[in-house]
Amino acid sequence: MKQPIFLRPVFQERIWGGTKLRDLYGYDIPSEQTGECWAISAHPNGQSVVRSGKFEGMTLGQLWDEHRELFGHYDSDRFPLLTKILDANDDLSVQVHPDDEYARTYENGELGKTECWYVIDCEEGAEIILGHNARTKEELVEMIEKGQWDKLLRRVKVKPGDFFYVPSGTIHALCSGLLILETQQSSDTTYRVYDYDRRDKNGNLRELHLDKAIDVTTVPHVQTQVEPTVVKTAGATITTFVESEYFTVYKWDVHEHLELEQDQPFMLVSVIDGEGTIITEEGEWKIRKGDHLILPYQLGTFQVKGTAQMIVSHP
Template identity: 45%
Template sequence: MYEEPIFLEPFFQDRIWGGRKLRTFFGYDIPSDKTGEAWVISAHKNGPSIIANGLLKGKNLLEAWNDNPLLFGKEQGCGEFPLLVKILDANESLSVQVHPDTDYAKEMEDMPYGKAECWYVLDCEPDSRIILGHRAESREDFRKRVDAEQWDELLLPLAVKKGDFFYIPCGTVHAIGKGIMVVEIQQSSDITYRVYDYNRITDEGETRELHIQSAIDVINFPHHPVLPSKTAVNDGDLASMQLIKESYFTVYHWKINGKVKTPLKRDYLLISVIAGAGEISVNGQSFLLEKGSHFILPSTVKTYGISGKLELLVTHE
């Protein structure tokens, strides 16, 4: 029986807005100076993570999910892996965009999931901003402002700082601004409708495709900000903050200073080490944890211990 953490190697994606911080911040061996995304826990066909240890070493997470569903407390034919964890390095601003919900994704894109997501800000430059929402009252109003390129009047900017957390429901207009690095936890979807891309030019000398009509079809009108209710629990050497609890995902920030031992209370956990170092112990085995480690605790792990001084983002369905 597979009774150990499943450590994963990132799948890197070059982006027009990417940079080098995935190397300087985490020490990753990135493929280029335009590396924008590390898909660190991914079973998506467009970028599955590779398993780095144990009996499944060398397989990707998509294969593990399909071939070994009991590791995740599931039965054969349980559908697609529901979650995706990324790290994004916005060396330049991302496009202003929106994502559909699951019903729209199934009907119009023949995809199993929409894309609700959330961001934990790992680092940012002074005066960094995101876009989160719009001022339009209706689809007609939104289209009119887009056609007139009234971006400053239409879009809602928001200042950010390290440690901030944001929830972006499906249908929310958004963009990560220049100089920001986030962990993005989302439904396992790669559907994006671009609204505005700053008229920038690709290396091929072309502008990137926009998806104005699809975006307008799925945008929420009017915009209503959603502020997650956070819950803090201190238990010995563990300070836990529940950042969000939604139907798609529940996310915690854990700060450990010492030793924590606990049973696995979910079918599986997705865990990312975002600061510090330590180790995890399972069934008499110990595994090093350091900033940039990402792993899954499968359902076959009954009890585990984590020790050291470190910060984690922990996610489950």
């Protein structure tokens, strides 16, 4: 099939969510506390649905199970990636994710969760928490037990266009005032380390998962340096942010015209700004800010015309 597959996102309400997904992208969100747009997802906790065309109405999980030819020879028992847009209207909990082996053993065969963040937009002075200052597990436990969060957690100032790679085992959190595109393994396993003593809507303190969190945290913290590579053509700029064992992530900044060969098993594309047209030998498809699509296997050579910014990934 030589045409893009457009998807309808799923939305998740979160205690820290807001309304930016509606205000900036025009999405029909379920409430004023909508934190997550699961834009391209085959995870059982929230599946995208094909928006139009031959497979309209199918979930991405169904498509993966029943039409594996669209995804090349990628060998996995499940769709491997998940693309989200996160509206951090308030601070997220400080958390950590397990790796594949730990999740397989302790989370019913779930994948681990390595992720990365592209900062679409943020308020002046916005921050993330990325890493910690404990030198040993004993010190980590002691600082957690004493609530020495200012001493333990590393804070990093961010600005629009920044990119961060967050391997499993990294203590991290988005802080308030951030709009992020996240590319991650298809996992929904999170261990909360600290949640600012917040209570849920029933007045209960939100659950922490300290034993598992301490188990999986990398000590001492290892900072992953992101060194993007940039290729400019007459009509576009392609930035490669990361090439890891789980995913490769790019930004396509098209200001006129881009022509590429789809030479991966499949590619996930999220249009974060602008509009344009994707052209293949089977036809033309309009794209605009807020669209999410998959470029399937054997799409062949394609063009993007217009002015648009896209975050693109593949396994």
